[in-house]
Amino acid sequence: MIKNTVLIIAIFLSFLSGGVQASETPGVTVIHAGMVLDTPGEKPTKKQTIIVRDGVIESVWEGYVSHTSIDENAKFIDLSNSFVMPGLMDMHVHLSMNLTLPKYQRVLPPAESLMGAIRGARHLLLSGFTTVRGAGDPAEVIFPLRDAINRGEFPGPRIFASGPIISREGGHGYGGCDGVESCRKTTRKRISDGADWIKIATSGSASDETGSADSASDMFYDEVRSVVETGQKLKTDVLVHATSTEGINIALQAGARSIDHSSYADKTSFALFRKKGAYMVPTTYVVDFLENNPTIREGLGDEQYERLSSVMRDIRKLPGLAWKAGVKLAIGTDAGHELSARHYREFVLYVESGVPAGEAIKAGTVNAAELLRQENSLGYLRPGYIADIIAIDGNPLEDITQLKHVSFVMKDGKVFKLNGEEVLTEAGF
Missing domain, CATH: 2.30.40.10 (Urease, subunit C, domain 1)
Structure with missing residues (x-):
């Protein structure tokens, strides 16, 4: 019922907009x-x-x-x-969410999420981002939006979408991955629902205890591997939300294509990135985002906020360290549909961490296209x-x-x- 309601709203908005197109049809x-x-x-x-x-x-x-x-x-x-x-590419966005809101207010009703996502997509395109990867949005919002943009009904970047995050029960996501068979079933369901990517979480968020440097992985190796293998059979790659070192390394060992955030990647992690040919998407701008949006503090206890602040301080150095270690980088901001400046700032923070400007731009074009397996048509x-x-x-x-x-x-x-x-x-x- 919710999905149908969102679709009806999308069609209605498209009608009001006259089926918004660019100024010229291709010629x-x-x-x-x-x-x-x-x-x-x-x-x-x-x-x-x-x-x-x-x-x-x-x-x-x-x-x-x-x-x-x-x-x-x-x-x-x-x-x-x-x-x-x-055109620029952002490999980690959440178009259904306004991340300037306190954590407990970010998941909005589907209709409100869709309207914010339409606005955010338009803003992203006009900022020069012609391709993005949706990294964890409700299926009833992100898939219809992706398809409507592809049909030319709304202005926006092309979207490669994962749909909801798969995690262990009670983990950073929507559950569905407790044991190998459970993980396989949920992965198949995501793909049948229309996912271009599968997103899983092997750690908590930066403010959670399970997202600390020394936290154990939220998922076992065989669970992660079952997701990767199921995706491979159905030609769908896996991206992983991971902040803890073990969460990062288990995901790399299991064959995930990209590790997003990677906050506490260590030398072993860097070696695994190189060996497996995986991509790191550091989402460095969350540092600026935390500092410039005091509402983020709302809903977080002192201990949670300190953990988040600690991660933010460490992650500033990550792109430069990873680049010097020979890790393939792709630009990703962790942005929602708020009309922030964080998209271009991600490139700036790469450079400030020691990545040459040309390599930072490569991370947001060529490398992102390769990550998406679109290197023969984009970048x-x-x-x-x-x-x-x-x-x-x-x-x-x-x-x-x-x-x-x-x-x-x-x-x-x-x-x-x-x-x-x-x-x-x-x-x-």
């Missing part, structure tokens, strides 16, 4: 780009012409080519004074790739804070932001 678009980071992690090139046809990058030419010589009906976009790069500006393109007035390789100033956004070949202004149909929201 031929010719872009003159002043500086182009076509392959994050490498040096940018200058004065390039990017030709987009039917939502895909058709070709990239040196120099500026007349758009009419390509197609007399081509749309021309002048980004000759901009830094042009692939680069190359012929045959989906036309997810953003432009920035400054050079983020020289000043990473320039990522805050996204002036142009194209997703799937459609323009959503131009000259710093939102571009939607006349109906709007």
Whole structure:
């Protein structure tokens, strides 16, 4: 009944919005780009012409080519004074939640969650994030939203969604994983419900006793392994919420593809990340988030708050330590649908921890695409790739804070932001 109600609300909102689309349907678009980071992690090139046809990058030419010589009906976009790069990706978001609220108020009724998620998705897209991974939202909210965005009914990034977190009974999540058979059954159910990823929790949250550095894993190895194996049979990868060292290492040993938070990763963890080819998603911005949102303290006892503060202090150094240890990193913010600045700040905190700006950007583009197994269609500006393109007035390789100033956004070949202004149909929201 709840799921049907949410769907009805989504359809109604779509009707009111006129089925919001970008300003132009895909056709031929010719872009003159002043500086182009076509392959994050490498040096940018200058004065390039990017030709987009039917939502895909058709070709990239040196120099500026007349758009009419390509197609007399081509749309021309002048980004000759901009830094042009692939759309950004956030691998850990909670679009159904407002995380500025006290912990006990964050899980909202489905209809309210959906409306907040629609608003948050639009904000994310206009901030330059064209792809995200939903890491633990109610199925009745996140799956309909993902599908509606894919159909073009709402503006937003493409979403790869896990649905609710699987955990032991009483753990950090919704239960369903007590013993191997229980874990397999719940994993199959998540996938049949429409999950693109499976998310499990092998520790508590940072404020819980089970999330401390020396806490035992919340799940046994055979339970985690059963989830991973079930996902592999059904071609669905596993991401793990883990803060404690044992929780991190058991998940890595069992073959999880990404470990999110990874607060107390140690040298053994780093070695396992390298050996298994797993990705770390540190969600470093929670440090700033804690400091800038005093309401987080509400509902937490002094001991819980001190545990949370301790994790936050330690995690500031994590991206730099992991990068120097050769661990593959992907950007993730742990953001909700609140309209915060935390998305671009994650890149800044990477750099402050010792990650070079180019590598931080790579973590939010190329590495994220590889994590999603979408490296043949996303993360680069190359012929045959989906036309997810953003432009920035400054050079983020020289000043990473320039990522805050996204002036142009194209997703799937459609323009959503131009000259710093939102571009939607006349109906709007």
